[in-house]
Amino acid sequence: MPGRKKNNPFELNIPDFAEYSKLFSYVPHRKQLEFHQLPQRIRVFSGGNRSGKTTAALYDFIYAALGIHPWQDWPPPPLRLRVVGPDFNVVINEIHLPRFREILPEGSYVWHAEMRTLELFNGSTINFRSYDQDVSKFSGSSLHGVWFDEEPPQRIYNENLMRVLDTGGKILMTFTPLSGINWLYDLVFSDKKDPLTGEPLVGVVFVSTYDNPYIKESDIEAVKALCRDEDEIAARFEGKFFTRSGLVYKEFDPRIHVVDPFPIPDDWMICISIDHHTRNPQAVVFTAIDPDDNVWQYDEFYEPTLVPEVCKAIKEKTMGRKISIALIDVNAATPDAVTGRSAKNEYWQNGIYVQPAKKGKHSVLEGIGVVREYLANQKLKIFRCCQNTIRQIEMYRWAEWTHRLRDKRDPKEVPLKKESHLLDALRYLVHMRPKYRPPALTSVRPPRYEPLFRKTGY
Structure with missing residues (x-):
């Protein structure tokens, strides 16, 4: 009917640049920039606590979803993206969804709670999942990118890897390697080649908490004093894999x-x-x-x-x-x-x-x-x-x-x-x-x- 407004759930006010302040105020530190620029399809940020790993992947996904990524060649929007974390309380209530809402301009997205999906004004979607879910919950979708925050179970990683095959999509992994030498270690240090390019499939950047210029050294030392041993310090503050945690045969040398x-x-x-x-x-x-x-x-x-x-x-x-x-x-x-x-x-x-x-x-x-x-x-x-x-x-x-x-x-x-x-x-x-x-x-x-x-x- 002429003159009737189209039903539009988005109320994005383009001229209001104040809404975009957090989107464009991100200045990555040296190691975050290295992560953003990795050319491999699977990018790994193995970082200590407070090293900036979650922030880096968060902005990486936002820039991709908006079609304005300055360092990566993502397809043009709309994109289908997925974030997977330890549990829904962390993903939905505490860290991931609140951070997306904090950075994205008001009115540029709609939250579909029943589907746990953030829909952006340009049609891009960001779906949120948890490691606690059965692996069958991750099947069926075709995705352009998946971000694993903290170490995923291998079966969940494998299933999500299948979701990006037909699109040539990307995998982001950000974690502190507290599980020691496991399948992730094999993945990070593998010599597998990307079947599409012939180049290495996995790119990794190891980031120390000290690499984050916004963290006080006194705060780092206070937390370090609570660590059980040198292995935990190496993982929590240097992002290094270690061999002892959770091992059955710790005596093996x-x-x-x-x-x-x-x-x-x-x-x-x-x-x-x-x-x-x-x-x-x-x-x-x-x-x-x-x-x-x-x-x-x-x-x-x-x-x-x-x-x-x-x-x-x-x-x-x-x-x-x-x-x-x-x-x-x-x-x-x-x-x-x-x-x-x-x-x-x-x-x-x-x-x-x-x-x-x-x-x-x-x-x-x-x-x-x-x-x-x-x-x-x-x-x-x-x-x-x-x-x-x-x-x-x-x-x-x-x-x-x-x-x-x-x-x-x-x-x-x-x-x-x-x-x-x-x-x-x-x-x-x-x-x-x-x-x-x-x-x-x-x-x-x-x-x-x-x-x-x-x-x-x-």
């Missing part, structure tokens, strides 16, 4: 426990331990026990393959010597419901006479305790060639509650079950505290034959 390979003496006892899987890699650790009952892991096998191939590798890596102890996880002794066939008996048929490892209500924690004891007493050494085992030890962590529950409950006493298969196999062996016996006095054949198929007896 590569300088002590990792040794150069040497020929195994003929009179040492050879042992193997297997963590058997159907879908994950088969994990086998090869160890030698010396006359002082020290455990030396001299080799490993870690491949997704069938039992006959595993047995072939075992025979090669044991060098034709007698296997004094051969363990396998107890589940491998369970017959298949249809065939009656168990993995344990399949190993027997191929000449590897495995026996089930210890199993009990607290066997995992007990076994971890024994491994830690062996590490502390330097009774466990690992050859440098066992790279998968070493990597898994350095990343083996306790499971944690969600961000929302972390401060309300005692720490979990369960290790995170991800890429720990070689460590499980090693734990089976060390848990039994193997005692040295001259190989000539050991018996490797089972005391009686066990049929491959229990139903037929053959």
